[in-house]
Amino acid sequence: MDEIYSLIQQRNARETHPFLPIHSTNAYLQNVADTLQIRCESLERQYLEQQRLVVEQAQLIHQHSASGEKQTSSKTESRLREKIGKLQDELNEKLQNQKQSTADALETSKELSTLKEQCTTHECTISSMQTELDRCNEIIKHLTTELEESKSRTRLAENQFDGLKDAIRALQEENEEKSKLNERLINEAVSVKEQYMDQFNSMNDTVEKLQKETDMLKSLNKNNKSWFGLPRGGAANKQDEKEETKTSRQWGAVGAVLPSQPQYTVKAHKNDATCVRYDGSNLNLVATASSDSTVRVWDTSNGQLQATFSGGGSHPMLSVDISSGIVCGCGADKTCRVWRYDTKRMYLYTRFTN
DSSP states (O other), X not given: OHHHHHHHHHHHHHHHGGGHHHXXXXXXXXXXXHHHHHHHHHHHHXXXXXXXXXXXXXXHHHHHHHHTOTTSOHHHHHHHHHHHHHHHHHHHHHXXXXXXXXXXXXXXXXXXXXXXXXXXXXXXXXXXXXXXXXXXXXXXXXXHHHHHHHHHHHHHHHHHHHHHHHHHHHHXXXXXXXXXXXXXXXXXXXXXXXXXHHHHHHHHHHHHHHHHHHHHHHHHHHTOOOBTTBOSOHHHHHHHHHHHHHHTTEETTTTEEOOSSOSOOOOOOSSOEEEEEEOTTSSOEEEEEETTSEEEEEETTTOOEEEEEEOSTTSOEEEEEEETTEEEEEETTSEEEEEETTTTEEEEEEEOOO
């Protein structure tokens, strides 16, 4: 309540303070008019009293002249005449003053009427200004309401803009992830295609070798002769079959024997393995390359990881080779990296332009 009362007082002070000089001027003029009115009434009373005295003196003179008192001394007559003259002068002076007072009163009345008209005009101006003030207050309230609505709409637009920025950022991140995934899939497809081509070429080579061996075996069968004059069959044939069974697991020109089952199974990489190379320098090491852009070296005696080398960022490693403690890897970013196995450091880096 105190705050409301103080606000009302402040508002009344703002509304009435500009009009205080006008009200004080009106009150002063009203007091002046009242003073002049009282003075005019006093002069009228004095004028009536002087008229009454003159009439009485005239009556006395007329009575003296009618009764024939001619025996009155000349001194008394002269005194009366002087007194009448003085009274007449005073009367004329009072009449002159009364005329002047009347003129002043009329002028004051005119000024009062003018001031009243000005006061009325000022009151009309005050009322119109009060009306204008009320209208301005209504406009201010309306503008304040619109300003609050504009602020709320601005905050809503800012929130929507922030949401759009977050959505655009999320879409950009998703687009980048999709682009990286697309590039990785393309690289994987290229690497798989290259692997398929290598396997196809090796299979063609194997087929050609088998075809040659088949032709050779056919020629031997045509020229088949018995040992020591005996036909090939019986125990000798069984012995040949055993020897053939023993040598059926040999592979390659060096006669390496393939294992019947894997000795160790390891999860070498997070993504697909693209290449595997065995160290031919009798170090029991195997190097693997993967599309996760890493090259890893494993111990074949226990299946443990020995070293990990990082390739070209997000580009897959397509091939790898290892020999005498030197590891070499080539990536899809057209680079070739060479590491030393003992120091685990890269000492050669090459980028191919074509």
